[in-house]
Amino acid sequence: MQKILSFLAAMLFCCCSADNEVKAEEPANTAKTLVVYYSYTGNCREIVNTLTSQIEADVLEIQPAEKGLRYEANNYALGTQLLNAIKANPNDVSSYPAIDPVTTSLSDYQNIIIVTPLWWSQMAAIMQSYLFQSASQMAGKHVGMIVSSHSSSISGVVNDAKRLLPNVTWMGDALWINASNHSNRATLIENWLKTLTFAEKNTTMDKIYITIGGQTQSATLVDNEATRELIAALQDASITVTLNDNDFEIWGSLGKSLTTKNEQMTALPGDIVLYNGSNICIFYESNSWSYTRLGHIDGLSENELRTFLKAGESNISVTLSLAKPTGIKGLSPNPSPVREGRIYSLNGVKIENPSKGIYIKNGKKVIL
Numbered sequence: 001m002q003k004i005l006s007f008l009a010a011m012l013f014c015c016c017s018a019d020n021e022v023k024a025e026e027p028a029n030t031a032k033t034l035v036v037y038y039s040y041t042g043n044c045r046e047i048v049n050t051l052t053s054q055i056e057a058d059v060l061e062i063q064p065a066e067k068g069l070r071y072e073a074n075n076y077a078l079g080t081q082l083l084n085a086i087k088a089n090p091n092d093v094s095s096y097p098a099i100d101p102v103t104t105s106l107s108d109y110q111n112i113i114i115v116t117p118l119w120w121s122q123m124a125a126i127m128q129s130y131l132f133q134s135a136s137q138m139a140g141k142h143v144g145m146i147v148s149s150h151s152s153s154i155s156g157v158v159n160d161a162k163r164l165l166p167n168v169t170w171m172g173d174a175l176w177i178n179a180s181n182h183s184n185r186a187t188l189i190e191n192w193l194k195t196l197t198f199a200e201k202n203t204t205m206d207k208i209y210i211t212i213g214g215q216t217q218s219a220t221l222v223d224n225e226a227t228r229e230l231i232a233a234l235q236d237a238s239i240t241v242t243l244n245d246n247d248f249e250i251w252g253s254l255g256k257s258l259t260t261k262n263e264q265m266t267a268l269p270g271d272i273v274l275y276n277g278s279n280i281c282i283f284y285e286s287n288s289w290s291y292t293r294l295g296h297i298d299g300l301s302e303n304e305l306r307t308f309l310k311a312g313e314s315n316i317s318v319t320l321s322l323a324k325p326t327g328i329k330g331l332s333p334n335p336s337p338v339r340e341g342r343i344y345s346l347n348g349v350k351i352e353n354p355s356k357g358i359y360i361k362n363g364k365k366v367i368l
């Protein structure tokens with residue numbers, strides 16, 4: 001009974017305090033940010049208005065396909081029913097309530113902030129629908145989350161978000177706004193934003209490193225589903241493949257399939273493409289064919305490419321990684337006891353007292 005009363009209070013707690021109109025100083029190099037929200041009774045909408053008065057961001061509102069439903073009616077019967085359906089079968093798209101089609105393309109954004117209500121200590125079902133359907137487009141993005149509840153704490157919502165978005169980089173801890181501090185949201189949001197690690201323009205998220213025979217070169221990736229899936233895979237571990245020469249390229253199996261977006265093109269020296277969904281080709285000369293573009297090796301001449309790629313040889317061992325291996329050579333899968341636990345920047349520089357951010361620890365990317 002007490003829970004029911006507190007929910008009724010929750011429905012009424014929409015706050016009238018003025019939004020903070022002062023925009024925080026935007027870091028000049030921050031990549032584009034999208035705020036995605038769902039709001040049933042208006043609290044999350046108010047949070048989004050306050051948030052977007054402090055940062056530059058585009059806004060996407062998720063709407064249920066079926067209008068006018070009352071999720072709280074009959075002691076929250078419908079809300080409960082929707083959440084139970086998801087819980088019973090979380091991997092089945094038909095378990096999630098239908099939402100209006102979304103036309104916003106996530107490929108334009110590197111940072112995404114989710115603003116969602118809490119329902120029965122879980123993420124509101126409508127927002128779960130959106131995250132379930134867009135998980136692959138979100139792979140590799142920097143994601144933050146604000147959760148609004150009446151009074152329940154938000155760990156269940158955080159777990160839902162991690163289940164629904166297994167391949168994102170969390171910008172930092174989720175922010176909890178509840179009935180008693182909703183009116184103070186401008187300050188809460190301002191302080192929270194300072195703790196987040198936003199993706200920057202042209203940062204390592206666009207870059208991979210290619211190591212062949214002890215030499216490492218960076219490559220700039222294009223943004224498509226295949227590269228986002230590749231980045232997500234590389235966040236778990238580097239990938240080593242064995243490639244062979246083919247007169248104008250070195251190529252071979254990537255050991256996994258990526259989503260293709262094949263187009264007829266002339267690949268140029270330095271280009272990296274996906275061929276037939278699961279093969280990687282790196283060119284030192286040109287070739288016209290239907291490929292999915294992945295990226296391009298930075299700054300090498302044709303002759304330098306031939307040398308780097310070991311053109312003409314066979315069984316060339318090629319390692320792809322998100323972090324530059326130089327400086328973290330000791331961090332093999334079995335790190336020595338001396339190096340184990342040390343923290344390195346993404347560029348391989350040892351860090352003694354790391355502040356919040358993404359680092360390499362025991363050979364893996366970690367968020368501190």
Ligand SMILES: Cc1cc2nc3c(=O)[nH]c(=O)nc-3n(C[C@H](O)[C@H](O)[C@H](O)COP(=O)(O)O)c2cc1C
Nearest residue numbers: 039040041042043044079117120121149150151152
């Ligand atoms: C179906 C439903 C279930 C809810 N369950 C809880 C709950 O378990 N604990 C809680 O503190 N608030 C609960 N709430 C209240 C909302 O989390 C809270 O009012 C939130 O601010 C709503 O955001 P909105 O106004 O953007 O929809 C529930 C609300 C609804 C509609």
